Amino acid sequence: MDWTETLAELIRRTTSDLPRDVEAALRTAEAAEPAHSQAARLLRAIGENTRLARAQSTPLCQDTGTLTFFWRVPRESDTLALEEATREAVALATRNGWLRRNTIDTLTGSSVDENVAEDCPVCHIEQADTETTEVWLLQKGGGCENMSTQFSLPDEALGAGRDMEGVRRCLLQAVWQTQGFGCAPGILGVCVGGDRAEGYRVAKQQLLRPLDDEAGIPELAALERRVLTEANQLGIGPMGMGGRTTLLGVKITARTRLPASYFVTVAYLCWACRRRGIRCGRGGEREWLG
Amino acid sequence: MTIMTETILQTPLSEAAVRGLNAGDGVRVCGRVYTGRDRLHKFLMEGGACPVSLRDGVLFHCGPVVVPENGGWRVVAAGPTTSIREEPYMATLIERFGVRAIIGKGGMGDKTREACVRFGCVYLQAVGGAATLLAQRVSRVDGVSFLEEFGATEAMWHFEVNGIETVVGMDARGRSLFDEVREASGGVLKKLLGM
Numbered sequence: 001m002d003w004t005e006t007l008a009e010l011i012r013r014t015t016s017d018l019p020r021d022v023e024a025a026l027r028t029a030e031a032a033e034p035a036h037s038q039a040a041r042l043l044r045a046i047g048e049n050t051r052l053a054r055a056q057s058t059p060l061c062q063d064t065g066t067l068t069f070f071w072r073v074p075r076e077s078d079t080l081a082l083e084e085a086t087r088e089a090v091a092l093a094t095r096n097g098w099l100r101r102n103t104i105d106t107l108t109g110s111s112v113d114e115n116v117a118e119d120c121p122v123c124h125i126e127q128a129d130t131e132t133t134e135v136w137l138l139q140k141g142g143g144c145e146n147m148s149t150q151f152s153l154p155d156e157a158l159g160a161g162r163d164m165e166g167v168r169r170c171l172l173q174a175v176w177q178t179q180g181f182g183c184a185p186g187i188l189g190v191c192v193g194g195d196r197a198e199g200y201r202v203a204k205q206q207l208l209r210p211l212d213d214e215a216g217i218p219e220l221a222a223l224e225r226r227v228l229t230e231a232n233q234l235g236i237g238p239m240g241m242g243g244r245t246t247l248l249g250v251k252i253t254a255r256t257r258l259p260a261s262y263f264v265t266v267a268y269l270c271w272a273c274r275r276r277g278i279r280c281g282r283g284g285e286r287e288w289l290g
Numbered sequence: 291m292t293i294m295t296e297t298i299l300q301t302p303l304s305e306a307a308v309r310g311l312n313a314g315d316g317v318r319v320c321g322r323v324y325t326g327r328d329r330l331h332k333f334l335m336e337g338g339a340c341p342v343s344l345r346d347g348v349l350f351h352c353g354p355v356v357v358p359e360n361g362g363w364r365v366v367a368a369g370p371t372t373s374i375r376e377e378p379y380m381a382t383l384i385e386r387f388g389v390r391a392i393i394g395k396g397g398m399g400d401k402t403r404e405a406c407v408r409f410g411c412v413y414l415q416a417v418g419g420a421a422t423l424l425a426q427r428v429s430r431v432d433g434v435s436f437l438e439e440f441g442a443t444e445a446m447w448h449f450e451v452n453g454i455e456t457v458v459g460m461d462a463r464g465r466s467l468f469d470e471v472r473e474a475s476g477g478v479l480k481k482l483l484g485m
Contacts (some may be wrong), residue, residue: 049420062367111441183418
């Protein structure tokens with residue numbers, strides 16, 4: 001199995017082919033707006049862009065984002081080889097124009113060749129008792145990443161205590177303070193609990209869930225539905241120019257925490273939700289996911 | 291809420307045409323636009339020389355995906371980047387270089403809004419994320435400045451464009467749709483939180 005070629009194809013699909021559930025949600029949002037409104041105009045252009053990018057294999061958004069690969073592999077896997085193949089695939093995809101030269105040396109400001117460095121791309125690898133190797137890619141752009149945020153409860157200014165009502169208040173505040181800066185309509189990935197670092201990783205991972213997926217814990221599923229409904233009453237709309245759809249989805253999960261800490265971590269994703277996966281069997285058979 | 295008009299703006303822009311626009315108007319931009327983002331704004335702010343004239347011109351907050359092709363360039367993706375990062379610089383650049391329109395996303399702050407009123411400039415919201423669509427509107431790349439110094443993403447690209455679709459987000463009369471949405475949504479938030 002040629003992992004470099006497979007992962008390059010994963011990048012091509014992720015960067016250019018918006019998941020169908022997100023495309024359908026954007027169409028529904030467009031239909032809900034008055035035909036000549038700014039919101040409808042913006043959503044119409046988003047739809048046109050989605051179809052063009054898919055047809056041409058060009059990036060949906062020029063900010064091709066931080067590439068985060070989430071792996072789930074059999075316990076005997078050579079994970080170093082997988083990481084090496086991932087780096088080669090990213091370099092190849094950059095040469096093909098599927099990825100922007102999008103990585104900067106933080107201190108010198110110079111561009112990092114082909115988006116490959118010691119810490120780049122990011123691979124989270126989980127070994128498991130499984131027969132198949134599964135990898136998901138999330139490409140999250142900087143505009144929306146800048147709007148991701150973390151609350152520490154209790155938060156007196158928000159009137160948010162350490163309970164589901166407190167979490168709700170944080171999430172609505174996060175959507176409000178983001179306005180249009182994260183390219184609304186967006187999707188929230190949320191982690192309740194954990195430490196600060198785990199909170200951000202887990203919140204981001206929630207963005208891989210399909211829009212119709214509900215949290216397994218009824219309390220969290222109810223909160224997902226409520227925050228989605230209430231956020232869409234804010235009227236922020238596409239690009240923050242007003243409209244009926246501000247969020248397309250809310251995905252919440254929980255992690256254990258220390259008695260002293262109660263973090264609510266919010267990963268805000270723009271409408272250009274670039275998430276794709278692939279599952280590979282031992283015999284090389286491939287199944288595309290998402 | 292409703293778009294009343296769709297105006298075609300052809301560069302170079304006249305002050306009168308720009309001052310005639312209202313927040314919420316649909317505008318298609320045709321002609322020459324220059325890209326510029328964080329590095330360029332900082333460079334110009336600190337006294338760097340601008341290699342082109344921006345007078346009556348359009349500055350596009352954009353870091354495109356561009357690939358070399360047949361000795362020239364092909365623009366693959368060219369959507370707007372978040373403009374608020376340039377808020378510390380924008381008002382000064384509008385004044386110093388005579389910029390007539392900014393294309394970006396997300397809107398800008400009070401200093402830029404006031405400079406738009408004072409010097410006759412508008413902020414045009416393009417569709418964030420719609421990079422393939424906007425690349426189609428670039429009919430030609432006529433040049434590039436600072437490619438070596440800033441890299442391809444931060445460089446100043448000279449684009450000939452044919453009808454980039456935008457909405458006036460901040461007009462030269464001091465109206466900002468972004469401020470209005472922020473205020474109205476803040477009222478709803480307070481109600482939802484019972485504050």
